[in-house]
Amino acid sequence: MDFAQYAGCGGLSHVLTLQCLRNKSSGDIRTATEAYEASEPVNLVNKTWVPVYDGDFVLTKTDQLLEEMGSTPGNSKFTTFHDVDLMIGATKMDGNVFLGNWLTYINESSYGPMTDFFNVTAEQFENVVIPMAAAISLREKPCLPSLEAIKIEYTDWENPGNLTYRLQNLINIGTDFGLNAPSVATARAHTNSNTSTYMYQFATASPRTFLPIPPMLLSEQSAGHADEVGFVFGFPLALLVPFGASLSSVTAEQMKVSKAVMAMWSNFAKTRNPNTPMDLQSIYSNLQWPSYDIVTESYLKITSNMGANSAGTRLAARAVEFWNDLLPSLQSLGKQ
Template identity: 30%
Template sequence: MAGMYCASRGLCVFFVCTAVILSVTGGSDAAVVTTTHGDVSGSEFLTSSVVGNAVFDRVFTFKGIPYAAPPVAHLRWRPPQDHTGWTGVRDVTEFGSRCPQVEFDLSQYNLTGTILDAFPFRSNSSSEDCLFLNVYTPNVSDTANLPVMVWIHGGGWNSGSADTYPAEIPTSLHNVVMVTLNYRLGNLGFMQTLDDDAPGNFGLLDQIKALEWVRGNIRNFGGDPDKVTIFGESAGGWSVSMLVMSPMATGLFHRAISQSGVAGVPVVQKGDITLTQLLAHSLNCSTDSYEDMMSCLYWLPSEYLLTLLYPPVVIDGRFLLQSPWDLMNNKVINRVDYLLGSNNDEFATLASEVPYVDADGLTRAEFETYLPYHLQHTVDQYLGGSIDTILQPVIDQYLDPDMADDPIYLRDQFLQLQTDAWFAAPTVMMAQAQSGMPAVAWQASSRVYQYELQHRASVFSFFRPAFVTGADHADDLYFVFGIPLLRDDTGTSWKYSYTQEERDLSLDMMAYWVNFATNGDPNDFTGAARMRTLVTWPRYMTSSQSYLKLNMASSADVRLRESNMKFWNEEVPRLMGKDLNTGSGGIRETSCILSVLAFTFVVSYLMA
């Protein structure tokens, strides 16, 4: 699926679509900007013939800025270190290398001449020296004080790259500075070790390092370091939620947006190196001693380490103090304004990726045979969890006995339960946790806004099954990054055959997102470069649980699939042995963690 190592056609084709659509740049050289590591000089992206409805005729772009030392040799599987810097002015007009990953051959899809007719990446190479970020800004004045939006890419923590996302488009339409970043992926970014100060989570620590760079440098690019929003989709949405939960990220950002990905990730305890030993064994590295195993792994070429997996996060006592579920249940998270949501048909891609889901539906035997495999991801979120514990309750929740032999019904329920388990339910649980944070004297209550995207883009009808009628995983990316607004080579016609209503939906979603980043309220246009008439998006409260249905005629609703949400967020945890009041750690552990976080908040405030 998308976001899960690009096995989803949806996210893969987004990478393809956006790879070189913005290759046309011109104009004079961009201004030289000073950073803590040295001066940089980028380029100008001229918007007039490329982006319809652009507010600014040019955007300054700074590509491939290193934010940390190359994580190579002895720095492999270590927290990111400070870059040593450079002398003179560094040219940052080309993207830096993307991080090593399994790369997919998309030629099988015959995309020539369609919306997807481009190359998968704008970067020219792949290398372990990949900790780069890119800055897009309409104003390089250090007094501009524009809101900052930092994008964290998806790809299941196995694939993806910052260069894929055309931040030039939304930047050309809004008073906002955008940053996209690379972080280590797969085994290089998430392998578990026995090192006390580096037991795992390296890709997430990279993101923190990049946010520290933003705090120290973004003012010189026109941004306000006191108004930083992190946002991401799929595994990028997971990352955003992990940063919201981490005391190490306290004070580095002020608002958060998670698209189709919140918190529902596999976890392991610090010191559990079972997966590392399995990797070593597969590569003929001895596991007789930890030192010999790591010595062997350290010096293998990176291409030997590119196995596909669902990377777990490590409960390490520093980045994460408890499992994500416990942190949400106990409301032990950073207090930030949060906009979050999912698409209503996230698993539609599955229909075209596996042989047992098709237009003819799904047999009862196929449903029961393949369901355990798809529940493994949910179970892995709970330490010691068992599929057998929840298998029958899941079937009972989603199957009406009177319909249980209808293959179309079975197929649709099979896809819906996975959309709910992977995406919708964790999103609702985080919305409940953040909106239910107790009030404190020094900080206002968090403002939370939930959405569900429900529109299937017309341009994808050529490869989506006819029975897929909703928004698939990664469909939101096209609208949030303004793909419908691209001009063709003549600069006078639209590049892709979106309808005008879909272009309006894209403009609406970008406006909601930037308004939220600017003011903490998607309805508030204060500081906006252009006004739009938008449907009022109600604030999510623990009592009302309001959300916005994003489609061609957006409208508000309440309590998204309430019965299913309660099943995944209450019944399944109970079956896994969780206490919905105090979490697995009980009151004493929670109190201790609250004390640690309170100390962290105070230190962050004093050092700000």
């Protein structure tokens, strides 16, 4: 209804509003959309045309669909999803894909000097980053309890004034709600007795980051969004030169990880199992990627020193439950 106001169709009944909007030209709709978006730039909800959930072609929202898949694995309408093998995961700092957008709103000057660009105050974190993350995740305007819950969960209360911790939490928010939580929900829904499911966390720094990461957060495991792509293809120049890198920028450890990744990815494509036919232990001793199941929820942490201890269980477990279960429940209660 807010959009209708900008289109000149406000103050009418639902029927008359619909008729009014149908009579608008494409130019009128575009102008109204631009005005609506400019009115509240922090709120990213409903800013684009989204699918209509008609129960036929687009059945329902993705999270609801995944929940139904997990509870009724034998349902024939999910056959296509369950008939394919699945490898799914994210990089350790995948949430830096949201960083540029959030910091642009904060700084209002796009990419300025890096020291200024990454200077996020506690007030900006609370008033810009948290509302934007909540709105994207919930797909609606977040209520106060939802905002407070995110603030509590992603504030280092022992060091509330520490910029480094704040920036790490900023990236963690994006990684958790945008990648980890939906990835785990997808893996849970996919797990079945007929096909294989494998989950990973990629945690090896690239020779050059695809998207910026705050300098104080860089480490040997600081892999950001799309930073695993170079490893998957063996560092071709096409993925190095555009980012100011060359083959000489690739360390021996990174090349070793790349060989393991190429083996695992190609093994999976051939046999549905990333462990065979090429023996991973010829690259890293005692390396074994366990399959994902609903009991252990195993995953592989891909680092430069992989081995027997590289397998973990329940990736980002606290964050997954927070974003998939607790936050939606708080939002529902907050709207009552």
